[in-house]
Amino acid sequence: MEPKFEHLGELYRRMLTIRKFEEKTARMYAEGEIPGFVHLYVGEEAVAVGVCAALAQGDSITSTHRGHGHLIAKGGRLDLMMAELCGKRAGYCKGKGGSMHIADLDLGILGANGIVGGGLGIAIGAAYSARLRGTRQVSVAFFGDGASNEGLFHEALNMSSAWRLPVVFVCENNQFGVSTRIDRVTRESDLSKRALAYGLPAAVVDGNDVEAVERAGREAVARAREGLGPTLLVAKTFRHRGHFEGEVVSYWAEEELARWKANDPVARLSARLRREASFPDEVLLGWETEIDQRIREAVEFARRSPPPEPGEALEGLFSEERVRP
Amino acid sequence: MMITYMEAIRDAIREEMRAQPHLFLIGEDVGPYGGEMGLSKGLWEEFGDLRVRDAPISEAAIVGCALGAALTGCRAIAEIPFMDFIGVAMDQIFNQAAKVRYMFGGKAQIPFVIRTPMGGYQSAAAQHSQCLEAWFMHAPGIEVVLPSTPYDAKGLMKTALAANNPVLFIEHKKLYALKGEVPATEYAIPFGKADLKRPGRDVTVVATSYTVKMALDAARALASEGIEVEVVDPRTLVPLDEQAILDSVGRTGRLVVVHEAWRRAGAGAEIAALVAEKGFGSLKAPIQRVAAENVPIPFSPVLEKFVLPDARKIEEAVRRVMG
Numbered sequence: 001m002e003p004k005f006e007h008l009g010e011l012y013r014r015m016l017t018i019r020k021f022e023e024k025t026a027r028m029y030a031e032g033e034i035p036g037f038v039h040l041y042v043g044e045e046a047v048a049v050g051v052c053a054a055l056a057q058g059d060s061i062t063s064t065h066r067g068h069g070h071l072i073a074k075g076g077r078l079d080l081m082m083a084e085l086c087g088k089r090a091g092y093c094k095g096k097g098g099s100m101h102i103a104d105l106d107l108g109i110l111g112a113n114g115i116v117g118g119g120l121g122i123a124i125g126a127a128y129s130a131r132l133r134g135t136r137q138v139s140v141a142f143f144g145d146g147a148s149n150e151g152l153f154h155e156a157l158n159m160s161s162a163w164r165l166p167v168v169f170v171c172e173n174n175q176f177g178v179s180t181r182i183d184r185v186t187r188e189s190d191l192s193k194r195a196l197a198y199g200l201p202a203a204v205v206d207g208n209d210v211e212a213v214e215r216a217g218r219e220a221v222a223r224a225r226e227g228l229g230p231t232l233l234v235a236k237t238f239r240h241r242g243h244f245e246g247e248v249v250s251y252w253a254e255e256e257l258a259r260w261k262a263n264d265p266v267a268r269l270s271a272r273l274r275r276e277a278s279f280p281d282e283v284l285l286g287w288e289t290e291i292d293q294r295i296r297e298a299v300e301f302a303r304r305s306p307p308p309e310p311g312e313a314l315e316g317l318f319s320e321e322r323v324r325p
Numbered sequence: 326m327m328i329t330y331m332e333a334i335r336d337a338i339r340e341e342m343r344a345q346p347h348l349f350l351i352g353e354d355v356g357p358y359g360g361e362m363g364l365s366k367g368l369w370e371e372f373g374d375l376r377v378r379d380a381p382i383s384e385a386a387i388v389g390c391a392l393g394a395a396l397t398g399c400r401a402i403a404e405i406p407f408m409d410f411i412g413v414a415m416d417q418i419f420n421q422a423a424k425v426r427y428m429f430g431g432k433a434q435i436p437f438v439i440r441t442p443m444g445g446y447q448s449a450a451a452q453h454s455q456c457l458e459a460w461f462m463h464a465p466g467i468e469v470v471l472p473s474t475p476y477d478a479k480g481l482m483k484t485a486l487a488a489n490n491p492v493l494f495i496e497h498k499k500l501y502a503l504k505g506e507v508p509a510t511e512y513a514i515p516f517g518k519a520d521l522k523r524p525g526r527d528v529t530v531v532a533t534s535y536t537v538k539m540a541l542d543a544a545r546a547l548a549s550e551g552i553e554v555e556v557v558d559p560r561t562l563v564p565l566d567e568q569a570i571l572d573s574v575g576r577t578g579r580l581v582v583v584h585e586a587w588r589r590a591g592a593g594a595e596i597a598a599l600v601a602e603k604g605f606g607s608l609k610a611p612i613q614r615v616a617a618e619n620v621p622i623p624f625s626p627v628l629e630k631f632v633l634p635d636a637r638k639i640e641e642a643v644r645r646v647m648g
Contacts, residue, residue, distance in 0.1 A: 060397060062393075091430070092429075092430065093428060093429050093430035093432075094430035094431065095430075096427055096428060096429075096430050096431075097428040097429060097430065101428035101429065103425070103428075103429040103432070103433070105396065105429070105432060105433060110393065110396055110397070111425060111428070111429065113421075114420070115416055115420050115421070118416060118417075118420060118421055120386075120389065121385060121386055121388065121389010121390055121392060121393060121417050121421070122389055122392055122393035122396060122421065123393060124386065124389065124390050124393060125389060125390040125391060125392055125393015125394040125395070125396070125397070125401075126393045126394070126396065126397045127393075128390050128393065128394045128399075129347075129393065129394035129396075129397040129398055129399045130397070131375065132347055132349060132375055132376070132394065132399055133347055133398055133399065139393075151385060152385045152386060152389065152416075152417075155381070155383035155385055155386035156386050156389070158381060158383065158386075159380065159381055159383055159386045159390065162381065315431060316426065316427050316430060316431025317426065317427050317431075317465055317466055318426070318466075318468070318490045319426065319431075319433075319434050319435070319488075319489040319490050321434055321489045322487045322488055322489060
């Protein structure tokens with residue numbers, strides 16, 4: 001087996017893990033097992049997996065309200081994620097965060113974020129920190145097309161470019177901010193052009209092609225690591241589900257969704273693996289079984305975990321740690 | 326040694342920057358210019374660009390950048406040159422800095438101070454005079470500090486720069502030149518510990534920041550009429566030293582709360598509610614508040630004087646509670 005195909009196989013397993021995690025989440029949400037609301041990443045898996053494949057363990061990411069894919073791609077634990085989605089004490093955030101606030105600081109996951117564009121400041125700060133501490137770490141900010149119209153997007157691009165901070169801005173252009181198509185709220189819908197104004201390079205990639213995303217990601221990450229500054233990557237993609245689970249989607253035509261589904265990043269990669277790498281079906285099926293098993297275990301872990309005690313709501317606000325007594 | 330309030334804060338920052346190699350200051354004009362108020366003068370020369378960072382006029386990105394660095398192994402001080410501008414960065418403070426530790430299940434350490442000067446009395450009008458501490462008392466997750474003397478300013482900044490929580494350190498423009506005794510030796514003042522600025526048996530006046538000085542002026546004037554005023558300075562509003570306030574009201578039976586911020590839903594409302602809930606039995610008169618009128622701070626000196634508290638208004642409030 002060529003190493004290239006082994007690597008693609010690994011990317012496929014990560015993408016499939018996200019897909020299956022999200023599909024399970026959708027079912028559990030529909031059955032009332034997951035409270036609140038969830039925003040699923042189905043259809044966009046190639047972006048998170050492609051970019052995170054370009055990162056090292058010590059690099060960091062900031063994520064969004066649609067964050068499960070980023071967390072899994074950066075190595076987040078399925079069991080702790082699922083327990084958190086279910087509001088359990090054993091979850092990543094002890095039941096205090098839920099879907100939109102999962103973080104794993106040890107893995108460089110600086111949080112999903114419930115505020116559109118809210119993580120961009122944290123991402124440039126992580127890059128500043130790498131500079132100040134003299135490491136070669138890189139940080140990545142994931143955000144959507146909607147966030148590109150937030151003020152912080154422009155502030156962060158400008159500031160990080162001025163100081164050549166080691167950060168990569170990854171705009172997942174799924175073309176909708178909730179129900180509003182991007183071209184209804186901005187004159188120039190090629191969002192990569194915004195980088196020009198701030199003097200940083202940009203690239204537009206097919207967000208459903210994990211290899212293309214990874215290639216562009218590696219280039220941007222290498223540039224950041226070399227001290228050459230930030231890059232804006234715009235990955236064009238589409239979500240297969242509503243903005244949130246339970247939403248009745250009224251803002252796109254069935255045919256448009258069908259076109260994107262025909263270009264499903266997971267199916268595309270699986271076809272390529274079968275066709276070009278001649279992975280036998282049983283290998284792919286074996287992976288699928290393994291992933292199903294991991295997700296089953298995560299769900300069982302979440303179900304077994306007790307809910308928090310009500311009084312735990314009052315814990316965890318302030319740190320008692322100080323650098324000196 | 327006698328130093329100013331501004332020097333006291335600068336000294337605390339300089340000492341901690343020498344002790345903590347990953348502590349940095351970021352803000353507009355904080356570098357060679359020395360800060361809009363002059364507070365960071367000399368720091369850029371000693372610590373350089375990376376640790377005393379001139380930022381673009383992007384308050385949200387300044388706070389966000391400081392927060393992200395604080396989450397990843399640095400300690401950060403973000404300067405907002407006038408407290409009025411803090412609204413531009415509000416999401417990064419309210420929804421990010423104040424909440425990440427709790428949302429993440431109590432796991433993050435956030436060694437992060439936002440420094441900002443507040444206050445009026447200089448005809449700076451509605452967008453350069455405000456006192457907005459109540460906004461931040463309202464959002465759990467930020468410690469709110471308002472020093473009123475050079476001694477308190479240095480000791481509280483030392484604690485802020487040792488804590489691993491977001492701290493809003495609110496300075497007062499009219500206090501920067503105030504001189505006071507500050508020990509040459511190392512010290513720190515814990516948060517949540519009020520200071521009795523003047524003892525007195527008749528009335529408790531709780532005051533913060535610049536109004537502490539007014540309360541002391543009023544107390545001196547009232548002493549000549551035989552009214553002994555006790556002045557309590559909480560020094561930090563979050564955490565609030567509730568016991569010190571209740572103890573004082575327990576002794577005097579009368580309470581006047583003073584602040585420069587607006588009366589409506591100001592810190593005084595919280596302090597009055599605290600005493601109403603837990604110290605009602607010791608009250609001999611209704612609680613009085615001395616605070617700004619509920620209008621934007623006007624420009625003309627005559628109008629500003631009418632709107633903001635002063636020693637005379639405090640004296641009148643004390644006489645009212647004395648019956």
